[in-house]
Amino acid sequence: MTTLTEWLRDPSPKSRVQARVGQSYLGWLRFRRNPLAMAGALIVLLLIVLAAFAPLIAPHDPIAQDLSQRLLPPGTPGYLMGTDEFGRDILSRIIYGSRVTLYIVTMVAVTAPLFGLLVGTVAGYAGGWVDQVLMRITDIFLAFPKLILALALVAVLGPGIENAVLAIALTSWPPYARMSRAETLTVRNADYIAAVRLQGAGPVRVIWGHVMPMCMSSVVIRVTLDMAGVILTAAGLGFLGLGVQPPLPEWGMMISSGRKFLTDFWWVATMPGLAIFVVSLGFNLLGDGLRDVLDPRSAGK
């Protein structure tokens, strides 16, 4: 163990691999020292556990209705978070809903920012007509009212969770592109980039190895911030008939259908709202922790 640690912490690594792994290890150490980031990681871990073991954890069937047990307040024996308008246990629905939520969030978080980052850095670094064309395309998508774009996708693809993910990804990549382009513009002419170029690095390597990492921190922050938005957007799509279809429990949709009851039965919409809050808090804390680790500028401090 000691030797492994020593190998990892070796200030003068003997190989590229050792350097990379060592860096990751140091990052992990930094990450671990940050209690908030750890809390975030715990929340996300909890979400994953909930999703994986939903049938074992949930006290009730999330779909079975019982109209005689509707709108029971939280704390009613057997219904920790109360019941909804069809007498379904809200806690069980939230636990099962974590599956859908996790799926949507993961898929969107993987696709949209990466695509936006790629477009933005290439545009910003290349400049000229490449920049013009890419940014015009970005502008077109950015300028689109999101709902219309989403509905167009229903038309072409048909409803379903996968298409919901696609629709959200398609409407959310442009801000990443614009943001990373802006960041790229500010670092493009920096001395260290010039130095890398002098060493003979091609544009691909410059962008991938030296520009993208500079943009990572703001992208990661935006992604973690967007998580809650993604969950809520998924709910909006459900409303269009594009997202998750009832009676499948999905947090965002639970919130929208609880809207009608907000005045008199606050828990119906508030409980899933709290779930979204906690999870996005988790992602956010995690994101901040990751940022400190990933951001080359703050490394070593």
Added chain:
Amino acid sequence: MKLDVRFGTAGLALAAALTLGASPAALMAATPADTLVIADKIDDIVSLDPAEAFEFSGVNIINNTYDSLIELDPNKPGELIPGLAESWDVSEDGLTFTFKMKEGITFASGNPVRAEDAAWSLQRVIKLNKTPAFVLAQFGFTPENVEEMIKADGDTVVITLAKPFAPSMFYNCLTAGLAGIVDKETVMANEVNGDMGNEWLKSNSAGTGAYVLRSFKPQDSYVLDRRDGYWRGDAKLKRVRVNHIPESATQRLQLEKGDIDIARGLSNTDVAGLEGKADVKVEEAPKGYIYYIAANQKNEILKKPEVMDALRWAVDYKGITDTVLKGQMMVQQGFLPAGYLGSLDETPYSLDVAKAKELLAAAGYPNGFEVTMTVRNDQLRMEMAQAIQNTLGQAGIKVTLKPGAGAEVLGDYRARNHELTLQSWGPDYPDPHTNASTFAWNPDNADEAKLTGVLAWRNAWDPGELTAAVDAAVVERDTETRKAMYEDMQRKFRDDSGFVPMFQEIAQTALRANVSGFHTGGTIDSATYWYTEKN
């Protein structure tokens, strides 16, 4: 455990602490004393021309700005009363109707009301041929013959039908909004490109009604001002303002605060929440909308009679009207809404999962089957659909809901592409024929016939002998016999068709306690503002 409305959530405890000491009563707002302020959803309005308006909110305005020859009395449901005609008569052969005009009535412009105005207004409906024109056109009027068939003769209007109809049917159609009498001189003075004033009437009124249209802002509001010298006696309130307030909770707050006088778009939950408030009252009246499931009869499974019967026994009619849609829906298993000639109040079907399973087994589906149901994605329908999905599921019918925008779901239905679809239907004019002719009449069930306006055709259901029965009932001149005919065809329809009629909508109107004399119009008429007063 129901929290005080004002705080809603425990999370606002801090804010609640801040409110201690503030006295809500002192901050009470009030509407102007001579204005009636109504909150409603009015984004359905397309036109305010009587010949074109056909939506719920638009016809409400027509009802208060125009009069027709014959009218319905808001105080005596179902009874025909004189409007601009003082008397009317029908010839022995049932073909020629004569209406004698009242004297001394003027339009809001000051022009006298003449038989010529009346005849021209009805001709205009046919000539413009907008959406509601079919209501009159079904009597045989065409743009070519209408000047011959509807004529002014001195102070009478003489109308000749192409073939005899039940007179009550013709009279009922004349009470609909499209038969409102417009001021020919004023309207023609505003004609553009031969449109007979259609464009101008979209945002102006030219009638004899108690109110005139002051302003109309689409999807926002409209204002009606009282006209002096209304022939029935001046309206009680000087102005009526209707605001488009889409959110039920907002309407409720405004009503509780006294910022509006009437809330017409409350959810049943919000109505229940108003219970026990001293300064607010709730009035309930049935509306004409029927909610039903249509099962495409082109579908091999759904066309089996046992499967349709299983559907009928697998809906929790009572559970839904007692809980999820309490106060908003009542059980209705015929195709005519309560209040119509021949409507049934029998409800033979109720939830019986065991029976539904037996029927499915008899049909050859002991393990049930899978099916999709399209539904418009407003909250009310989605709630209804989920409750139905649940009990159908218990019987073994696994329903996948396909929510969509209104026109999308409708398009699917008209193209006969649905499997199951949850739909609603509102009558077009206050006569049983309006629903009978669409639910139980289908002369040609072939795809090529494209009778897309007929529900039975859309659902690919051949009503068999019922088509003839509908044709017979609409010309039956004896009202009692006619009534029995509709009752009979509804029973057949209910037990043996591709439809499952389930509910009839109820209008829940919440009013400030000082408001009286407001009529929603119930199942057959539109809202009446001119009797409304505030004390």
Added chain:
Amino acid sequence: MTITETPAPRSPSKLWRRTKTVLSVVLALAATFLGLLFVTFIIGRVVPIDPVLAIVGERASQAQIEAARTALGLDRPMWEQFYIYVVNVFQGDLGTSLLTRRPVLEDIMNVFPATLELATIATIFGVLTGIPAGVLAATRPGTWIDQIVRIIGLAGYSTPVFWLGLMGLLLFYGTLGWVGGGGRVGNEFVDILEFDIARVTGIVLIDSALAGEWAVFANALKHAILPSAVLGYYSMAYISRMTRSFMLNELSQEYITTARVKGMPEWRVIWVHALKNVMVPLITVIALSYANLLEGSVLTETVFSWPGLGMYITNALFSADMPAVLGGTVVVGLVFVAINMLSDVLYRLVDPRAK
């Protein structure tokens, strides 16, 4: 490859260079705009809602439907429809809404000022609270101030807007009576606004001030404050997070250390030197959030009965009112493009590095 790769060969004259810049901006604008029109138009045609159905009503016969389709020109080939549409748009004619039966341009002129009013107040609110909060958090990372800013911001992000809106109405209108309850002015003032005050800008706060109707102005303010605070909360959450992140980066730069070493007061280092540089990326962030608000928020507008662009486009969309949807998209698109161009220009003015 040399270090100074970027500088272009010297242009013949300054004037020519300027003209070229202007030309390229105009060209870019036109390209974006046309692309936007084209994509919207295609979408309008693939959406599975038949616009004819939406207007002729349930009862219409097949013949009536065909007649309406011909009258709307929907039976012509797609490229012809697109050509006609583009020609009309460049003549300032966005067509007639199927739903309201009025010129789309007129409809949008009615609803857009309402959205503009809300979005502008909300953005001002978001900037005024978000930037200081973000700076504060960045200068004390990891402290309780940082955490509070984070939690408040996050709460803004994960709270559904209707939840916040309705709760705000319940408390500030229902219980306290501090603000107006939906609509742009109260029903006691709405007649004055509608019939007595000249409609100059369509923005109630400006029109009533111009007319000297201060009671209406005050009432309008009472009605605008809550919805714009709700919307502003969201932009505050975003702006404060981004400010914090940019600021953290900036504060680790060497020139900051140099300034500190030179003995410059800390407040000057943060609020003048660092913030000035942070403003560059922040402008994009603010512009994006403002442009997003200008698209109109359907839910906020619904909860507060605010007759804005979001509700208009959504209504139109659900009724397949394609002229209105296209018109709305064109306007939203124009606003977006304009704001982005503006932020690009501001960039160049503010940031010496991005030249």
